[in-house]
Amino acid sequence: MPETMxxxxxxxxxxxxxxxxxxxxxxxxxxxxxxxxxxxCGTDAHLIRGDYPGFWPPAFPFTPGxxxxxxxxxxxxxxxxxxxxxxxxxxxTSHDACGVCRECVEGRYNxxxxxxxxxxxxxxxxxxxxxxxxxxxxxxxxxFPLPDVLxxxxxxxxxxxxxxxxxANRGGVTPGDTVAITGAGAIGLLAGDAARIRGAGxxxxxxxxxxxxxxxxxxxxxxxxxxGDPVGAVRAMTGGLGADVALECAxxxxxxEWALEMLRRGGRCAAVGIPTVGVEIAMQRLxxxxxxxxxxxxxxxxxxxxxxxxxxxxxxxxxxxxxxxALADYAEALATFNDRASGAIKIIVxx
Ligand SMILES: [Zn+2]
Ligand SMILES: [Zn+2]
Numbered sequence: 001m002p003e004t005m006x007x008x009x010x011x012x013x014x015x016x017x018x019x020x021x022x023x024x025x026x027x028x029x030x031x032x033x034x035x036x037x038x039x040x041c042g043t044d045a046h047l048i049r050g051d052y053p054g055f056w057p058p059a060f061p062f063t064p065g066x067x068x069x070x071x072x073x074x075x076x077x078x079x080x081x082x083x084x085x086x087x088x089x090x091x092x093t094s095h096d097a098c099g100v101c102r103e104c105v106e107g108r109y110n111x112x113x114x115x116x117x118x119x120x121x122x123x124x125x126x127x128x129x130x131x132x133x134x135x136x137x138x139x140x141x142x143x144f145p146l147p148d149v150l151x152x153x154x155x156x157x158x159x160x161x162x163x164x165x166x167x168a169n170r171g172g173v174t175p176g177d178t179v180a181i182t183g184a185g186a187i188g189l190l191a192g193d194a195a196r197i198r199g200a201g202x203x204x205x206x207x208x209x210x211x212x213x214x215x216x217x218x219x220x221x222x223x224x225x226x227x228g229d230p231v232g233a234v235r236a237m238t239g240g241l242g243a244d245v246a247l248e249c250a251x252x253x254x255x256x257e258w259a260l261e262m263l264r265r266g267g268r269c270a271a272v273g274i275p276t277v278g279v280e281i282a283m284q285r286l287x288x289x290x291x292x293x294x295x296x297x298x299x300x301x302x303x304x305x306x307x308x309x310x311x312x313x314x315x316x317x318x319x320x321x322x323x324x325x326a327l328a329d330y331a332e333a334l335a336t337f338n339d340r341a342s343g344a345i346k347i348i349v350x351x
Contacts, residue, residue, distance in 0.1 A: 001032075001074060006351065007133035008330045012060045013050025016331050021063075024129065024137040026076030031084055031143065033092070036152035038131045039067040040337045040347045041160065042185065042251075047126070048334065051276060056126045058116070065132030065349075066094035066125030069146055069155025073135060082140045089146040091155035092131060093162065093303050096122040096139040109141075110166075110300040132330065134351045144303045147311050153348050154310060157186075157317035160346075162299035163272065164190030165306045165315070168198050170296040171245040171270035175199030180234050180243035181220075182259045183250030183273055184211035186320045186346050191247045191272075192220050193315045194306075200245075204237060206230045206258065207250075210343035218319060225258075234262040243267060253279040260291060268292040320346040327351040 002023065009019045026032045044064045047056045057064075069091045075084055097109035098120040104112050114120035115127075122128045124138055146155040164187055173179055179195040181188045184207025192203045192215065205215035208226045216222045223233040235242055242264035248256055251273025259269050260282060266289065285291065309315040322345045325333035333349055336342045 005134035006327060007063050008065070008327060009061045009063055010048050010057075014048065016048070016334070018328055018330065021133070023135045026074060026079070026137045028076055029078045029082070030076040030137050030139050031072045031079050031090075032074045032076075032135050032137045033070040033090060033143070034073045035065075035068050035131050035133060035136050035351045036070040037068065037156040038065045038349050038351065039156040039160070040333060040349065041067050042187075043126070045334065045338055046276075058127060063129045063132055064125045065130035065136070066092070066123075067156050067159040068092045068131035068136065069152040069158070070131075070136075072143075076137075079140050084140060084143075089148075089152075089155070090143040091146045091158040091303070091307075092124070092136070092138055093142050093144070093159045093299065094124045094126060094130075095298055096124065096142045099141065108300050110298045132327065132349065132351070134327075144307065147307065149311055153321060154317050156348060157320060157346060158303060158306060158310060159299075160186055161190050161194075161306045161310055161315050161317050162302035163187060163296075165194040165197070165302040165309075166299040167191050167247050167249065167270050167272040167296040168194035169302070170294050171195075171247050172268055173198040173200050173245050176201040177244040178202040178204070178238055180204045180206060180246045180259070180262050182206045182230075182246065182248050182255040184208070184215045184222075185249065187272060188247070188249035189215055189218060189220075189320065189345070190315060190317070191249055192218065193309075195245070195247065197309055197314055204234055204243065206234070206255075206262075209340060211345060214319075214345060218316065230258050231261040238264070245270070248273050251275050253277065257282070260286065260293065263289075263291055265289040266291070268294070270294050270296045272296040321348055323347040325349050
């Protein structure tokens with residue numbers, strides 16, 4: 001093992017540098033992994049802009065990155081007791097929860113009551129250092145064996161795929177449902193596959209531009225928001241009834257309002273997009289039509305469950321990759337990600 005590595009360091013919002021830094025040392029039940037592929041997430045772009053001051057990250061300088069895959073390079077004390085070996089190929093996820101609080105014990109570790117408390121909870125690339133580097137240290141609860149048939153690039157997208165499966169689970173999609181998805185980014189498109197995995201009869205993706213064209217290429221029905229009222233369009237496509245389930249994957253107020261309005265009476269909306277401003281909810285309709293609106297945060301157990309669907313091609317992560325960059329070119333990779341005209345959906349960075 002070398003002693004130093006290259007890492008992306010966000011010195012302050014919007015100031016990126018590639019720095020030579022010490023390789024982090026794994027603590028008890030942690031491993032250090034050689035990162036082979038890391039994907040840029042919408043959260044990374046927000047975090048680098050400084051959109052979550054004092055929260056994600058708690059302080060600058062900071063190394064983001066939480067959608068990654070690589071190989072175990074060294075084990076911290078105790079990691080071997082869980083079966084891990086140097087050289088194992090793994091896919092990482094972000095929530096390293098306490099494992100002890102009520103939510104953790106009941107399986108909802110994404111809602112850990114000790115979130116962010118030093119020594120009890122970490123969220124890699126959010127509350128502690130992440131994987132935009134040659135090496136990353138993570139706890140054994142947050143790494144998953146990557147099957148041989150999957151590449152490291154596939155592995156970097158298991159985390160977003162698990163989030164897409166979680167939102168479809170939270171939406172309670174049942175066989176034959178008509179599912180409307182607002183937002184045609186990577187999570188929206190993968191949520192379309194997740195809805196089908198749960199047996200959706202129809203999947204209608206609502207969005208615009210190159211991303212909506214991608215949705216059509218993936219075989220989903222589409223509604224173009226640039227072409228007029230998307231709520232009316234979804235109602236017209238469903239004989240006036242509306243969708244059984246809406247999965248809100250855009251995180252902007254208009255999309256949240258549309259997602260609720262396009263539901264049938266008694267329909268359910270699960271929201272995974274995180275608006276940075278308040279959203280007005282039409283409470284009269286929610287009450288009188290018994291709509292359900294639930295949040296969906298990250299994933300809770302879906303990493304392992306989504307893996308066979310990725311392996312067998314039902315969760316099409318490989319289709320999401322539009323661009324590739326070296327870690328040294330992270331600034332260019334991020335600019336491409338932020339430029340809608342680039343057609344970027346998922347960008348893979350290789351440290
Ligand atoms: Zn992410
Ligand atoms: Zn907990």
